[in-house]
Structures are given as structure tokens and as C-alpha cells.
Amino acid sequence: MLKRDEELLNSRQVAMILDLSPDTVNEFARKNILPAFKKGKQWRFRKRDISVFYKKQNKDIRDA
Numbered sequence: 828m829l830k831r832d833e834e835l836l837n838s839r840q841v842a843m844i845l846d847l848s849p850d851t852v853n854e855f856a857r858k859n860i861l862p863a864f865k866k867g868k869q870w871r872f873r874k875r876d877i878s879v880f881y882k883k884q885n886k887d888i889r890d891a
């Protein structure tokens with residue numbers, strides 16, 4: 828069983844969190860901008876990794 832911070836998200840869920848389109852999320856995964864892995868044909872994202880990415884992006888915006 829996955830721990831809460833190991834929860835997996837799909838592209839649509841990540842898109843909602845980051846306010847992006849699912850296509851953009853998939854492109855970011857392909858380009859290694861977002862940490863992700865393939866499960867079958869679908870990208871999967873660890874909730875913890877998305878949280879870290881989100882916090883870093885917001886920090887970078889505030890520091891600009």
C-alpha cells in the first residue's frame with residue numbers, strides 16, 4: 828500500500844493542481860520538467876513530487 832505522500836496522480840489530476848492542460852503536463856513529463864514515470868501508456872506522478880515542484884515554482888515567482 829502506498830503512503831499518503833506516495834499517492835500517484837494522473838495527468839488530469841496534476842493539470843488541475845498546477846492549472847495547466849493535461850497535454851502540457853504530459854509534455855513536461857516527456858521533457859523531464861516534471862518528475863514522472865509511465866505505467867502502461869499513461870504518465871503517473873507522485874503527489875509528493877508535484878508538491879515539491881509546485882512549491883519551487885511559486886518560490887521562483889516570488890523571488891523574481
